[in-house]
Amino acid sequence: MELRQLQTFVQAAQLQSFSRAALQLGYSQSAVTVQIRMLEKELGTRLFDRMGKQVVLTAQGQKFLEHANTILYEVDRTRLSMHEDEELKNPLHIGTIESLCTAKFPAIVSRFRERYPQVKFQITVGTPEELIRMMEHDLLDMIYILDAPRWSENWVKAMELAEPIVFVASPSFWSEGSPGTGKAGETVPCAGLEGWREACTGHKTLDEILQEPFFLTEKNANYRQALDQYLASCHRSLSPVLEISDTAFIIQMLEQSRGLSFLPLFAVQKQIREGTLAVVKVDNVEISMYRQIFYHKNKFKTREMEQFIAFASEEENR
Template sequence: MEIRQLKTFWTLASTGSFSRTAELLSYVPSTVTMQIKSLEEELGVKLLDRLGKNVMLTDAGQQFLPYATKILNDVEEAKCVSSQHGETTGTVIIGADEVLCAYLLPSLFRRFREDFPGVRLLFRPLSGQELRHSLREGLADVVFVLDEFVGAKDLHSEFLKDELFRMVVSPDHLLASRSSLIIDDFHREHFLLTDKNCSYRTHFHQSLLKKGADALTELEFHSVEAIKQCAVAGLGIALLPEMALKEELREGKLVVLPWDLSDVSFSAQILWHREKWISPAMAAFIHIAKSELKTEEISAHKRNTSNVIESTKNFTGS
């Protein structure tokens, strides 16, 4: 059993693609196939199943993955301890849901790439409990979640920034001009929501039911952009984090409904496994993430405070 075989298996488990694995490891696809076949023959079990273009771990592969991950982590740690300190290199595997990937993380990725060009970032789009599962199974080094701040014994969670949620509609929607709403106003309205694995969708649903709403008429989407476009087209009421709505609100394509969402309180967080060895590349990424995103939170707070002060001056005539 060779380290390169374990690295190939681990990368293939992370990407789910022979071609992507070959690209990341600078192999031709046939080399990936040969190494996996050799590893399976040595272990005497089938580790992977090919389903069309997708690759899935077998039960044996799922059981073997944590051991391969531990061996590769130990090897990486040994290299770092014994080598001279120089340019930070390595790979950091990141998981995040669509909202954070599209609206929060691009500036972070750009900053990290500028500061640490020798580190390769591998991104895995995931959702819901898949994010935490990827940490526990060793398929990701760090993940970003938009959720309630709930601790876990095996996962370390670091707060990054609070995120407000808005209920929005098209300017032509019947509720768009209302200065206040009651729960009965939502009767027969269509709610445009993310899939059921999304934590804030579940929380919002329960919040409306507690306030007296009947069974909600929901249209479920896997894409935030699809939700926004349907809301712009007047097809219903969308609930989304404010970070995803800035452009549409600024351009007047969507308007915020006067509905209290203070009980839908979520924050962006970065998580990693408490037992995982923190490589220099991973440590650098966590440091940049906290520095970049918490700075944005402080700046936003200052802007909001300035707006409140300016509004107060205008009101008092001072």
């Protein structure tokens, strides 16, 4: 029994396809088939049921998968322990969502690169569902997402932090005399991000804000889905005047024209500090999601992964 056979078996089990496993590993499909047959002959049992182009683990195959993952995990740990005193240099492939990539990753990656300049990054942007699927197929080292709390017995959760999703607008959005505004509609300055819940735009009702133009992310963004679900529970709905996946574009639109949006606090915290955007408090509406970092339980946590998690956690205190 060879390590490469175990690696091939695990890839085929995860991808449920010999052809996709061959593509991932750089083998021919016939080479993958031969390696699996050799394993089955040595173990004296069938590991896969062939169902057309798809392969599915048998009961014995599922049992062997647990042992194969344990063996490969220990091999990785042993190999990496031989280099614990060396500078970090293994590449990192991280999956994240667009808003986190724009708002959080530049600072984290820049600080990481200052400390460990030999580490090369690959960042893949997608929806939480896409990224989870990639993680489970061992196509990513870890994922950093914003979502409702997620859990699986196959994942390790390395970080979970609540993140408010807020209504935001330009300070000049509010007409003179609106609650929480100063002279000529100028918003009273806020006392730092810590007091965002007391942001100085005053209170609005849900019906009031639904009369205003909205610039929103597309419907597949999970915080947009959370807003739509909340509105549906209140027998309300809205039709945005602009939908786009690029949160940076939405922020520019808010700063330059009259409109509202619904975005994670981290995406607009810089603009709130600088006074170009302000939080709009809406009576009885508070929606939070969670920033979460995961990696697969069968993925050996490298020193590079460990340090990225530490930098991401430290970023919250900066």
